[in-house]
Amino acid sequence: MFELASVEYEDKRVSEEEWADMKAKPGFGQLPVLEIDGKEIPQSRAIYRYVARKHGFYPSDDWGHALVEVVLETVRDFDPEVSRFFSQTDSTKREEIRKEFIDKGSNKYLDNIEKLLKNTNGGTGWFVGEKISLADILVFYLIYDVIPSLLGKEPGTFDLSNHELLHAFMKRFKSEPKISSWLGKRPKTPF
Numbered sequence: 350m351f352e353l354a355s356v357e358y359e360d361k362r363v364s365e366e367e368w369a370d371m372k373a374k375p376g377f378g379q380l381p382v383l384e385i386d387g388k389e390i391p392q393s394r395a396i397y398r399y400v401a402r403k404h405g406f407y408p409s410d411d412w413g414h415a416l417v418e419v420v421l422e423t424v425r426d427f428d429p430e431v432s433r434f435f436s437q438t439d440s441t442k443r444e445e446i447r448k449e450f451i452d453k454g455s456n457k458y459l460d461n462i463e464k465l466l467k468n469t470n471g472g473t474g475w476f477v478g479e480k481i482s483l484a485d486i487l488v489f490y491l492i493y494d495v496i497p498s499l500l501g502k503e504p505g506t507f508d509l510s511n512h513e514l515l516h517a518f519m520k521r522f523k524s525e526p527k528i529s530s531w532l533g534k535r536p537k538t539p540f
C-alpha cells in the first residue's frame with residue numbers, strides 16, 4: 350500500500366540475531382510491527398486496515414467498505430489451512446497436508462474468491478469498485494506469496510488454470526507499474 354500510494358517508508362526486516370534481541374526486550378515479541386511517529390502497533394490485520402483507511406484503499410461508502418471486508422474474510426478462510434501446515438513439524442505429515450491442499454483444499458477457497466471477483470464488472474476489473482482496494486491487495490498476496498510458500502514453491506508460481514478470472518486478475522494486478530517495480534526490488538526473506 351505504501352508503494353501504491355507513494356508513501357515514504359522503511360521496510361525493516363530483521364536477522365535471526367536481531368529477532369532474538371527484540372524478543373528479549375519489553376514489547377510485543379511478535380512481528381510485524383508498524384511504527385509511525387514514534388508509536389508502534391502490532392497485529393498484521395490491524396496494521397493493514399489502518400494503512401488502508403489512511404491511504405485510500407477502502408471505498409468511501411459503507412457498502413463498498415463492507416464488500417471489501419467480505420473479501421478479506423473470505424481470504425481469511427484460508428487461515429486454518431495455513432496454520433495446520435506451518436504448525437506441523439513432522440515432514441511426512443506436512444507432505445500429506447500439502448498434497449491434500451493441492452488436491453482439494455485450494456479449489457474450494459479459490460472458487461469463493463473468484464465468485465466475489467465476478468460480482469464487480471463480471472470479474473474484469475478490481476474486486477470492489479473501480480480502483481484497487483485492500484481486497485485486491487490481500488487476494489494478490491494470498492495467491493502470489495502465501496499459497497506458493499505452503500506448496501514449497503517460488504512466489505507467483507501457483508497454477509490458476511482452473512480459475513480464469515482470477516488468473517487474469519493476477520496478471521492485471523501484477524502489471525500495475527508500482528506493483529511490478531515493487532516485486533522486482535523487494536527484499537527476499539521468508540516473511
Ligand SMILES: N[C@@H](CCC(=O)N[C@@H](CS)C(=O)NCC(=O)O)C(=O)O
Binds near residue numbers: 394
Ligand atoms: N496475529 C499476529 C500473529 C503474528 C505472528 O505470529 N508473528 C510471528 C512471526 S510471522 C511471530 O512474531 N511469532 C512470535 C515468535 O516467533 O515468537 C499477526 O497477524 O500479526
